[in-house]
Structure formats: C-alpha cells, structure tokens
Amino acid sequence: ALAADVDTAIFSAIFAKFTPDAPANIYGEIPVFSSGDSGNFGLMPRRYIRCMTDQTLLPSTEMAIVDALDAQWQRRKTELVDFASGHEPMFSSPQKLARAILAPPM
Secondary structure, three states: OOOOOOOHHHHHHHHOOOOOOOOHHHHOOOOOOOOOOOOOHHHOOOEEEEEOOOOOOOHHHHHHHHHHHHHHOOOOOOEEEEEOOOOOHHHHOHHHHHHHHHOOOO
16 A cells, blocks of 8 residues: 555565654654744745555545645645655655655745
8 A cells, every 4th residue: 555656676675664653742842833824934835745546645635735734824835746656656756756856846
C-alpha cells in the first residue's frame, strides 16, 4: 500500500528503515503558527504534492488537507501538484519530486 509503484529492489533496500511517524508531543513544545490572516505565516508559499494512486491517503483526503490549509490561511492559496504516484514519490519518481519541490512558487 505504501509503495506499489516503487521498484522492488529499491523497496527491499529501504523497507527496513521505515519507521512510524512520531507523535508531535515527544519533542516538547508544539509549534504555534499565527492563525487566519494575522501574521505572515499564511503568506509563505505552500505546495502540496497530491499522490493520485496513493493507497494509504486517498486523493480526496489529501484535498481535504489542502482545503483546511486554505481555509486557515486565506491570503495565499496552496499550490496543488498532482503526481501519478503512490505514497512514496521520493522513491518512485525522485527526480520529478525534486523538480516539483524546487520549482519557484506560482
């Protein structure tokens, strides 16, 4: 489910290194961002890579995340980039992902 489109040899090499996400509270303080249209945090460019064949996070769930970001910080919308990939584009299409991350904001 995590990496259906990742080459088997690559997945075999990386699978043992996978760990679950750590809960935020183990790091002590939880970051606080300015909410709504106050402050400058909402003006920072945001880009969300939506993985269209993801079997762990449905594209509709990913869209709900983007909608929540845009509702919270309305002065700048999240740039949505669709990938024809599963949950791990950093292994299935790393060059394409790097280009998407490094592209100038729209």
